[in-house]
Amino acid sequence: MFTTEAIMQMALDLAGMREIPGDSAIYYPGQEIKKVLFGIDISTAELALAKQLGYDAVIAHHPPQTQAIPAWKVYLRHIDLLVQAGVPREAAEAAVGPRAESMAAGFQSANHDHYPSIARLLDMPFLNIHCPLDELGRRIMQQCVDNCLAANSCATLGDVVDALNALPEFKSATTKIQIAMGDAKAPAGRVVVAHGALTNGGYAVANAYFEHGLPTVLYIHIPYPDLQRLRTEAKGQLLISGHISSDLVGINPFVQKLRVSGIEVTTISGIR
Ligand SMILES: [Fe+2]
């Protein structure tokens, strides 16, 4: 039997995090949980379904769509990733700040009690765990890429894609890893997996990597206008690994951990 707090702590432990990040939250706490419904996207309909089907709690990956939590704070993690990769802090902050500010404006407009009110009414414990699982997935993907580059310093973009495709989540994915900018036969050079910071960094973050000597960026997805702009400027190479398959790289080990702990997990909405 677990509490919602214990379930959240399991995810924090997997990612080596001490605090619940801004894009993850317990909306309605619960105890004595042994049977959970876990999906990437959960709406109030799935909360009602969980009640109908007799679950003890519901876990979502993505934050609920009401921006009721300060998710934008997690976007600032792009600054840390940029700085770790060698981009000067000032340039990193300039690449991330404006979009973080626009996201923060959304927090002001949110209906903060929408999800908690429905969960309370249904008496259905509900939480979402986003950044800890994406951070776990980022580390697994970065390790996979680094191993490929360590084994062959002349590894091409195609070799990097092949290495990632060996991960089970990509092997069985509906989407394919795309070389969105660059040639499969071109040397990959250093590859930064820019994931685990709420969402992709769009044009500005990829551009900052390219302008500071990082030849290859991996995003799990990107808005098409940002891709077009990056392609027009052609300063670097870009891999797009696919949203849901990449999310699963971090989600699947957590599902396994829940099950090993004795929790019965039913997976829906993208998790198999
Ligand atoms: Fe996602």
Ligand SMILES: [Fe+2]
């Ligand atoms: Fe994710």
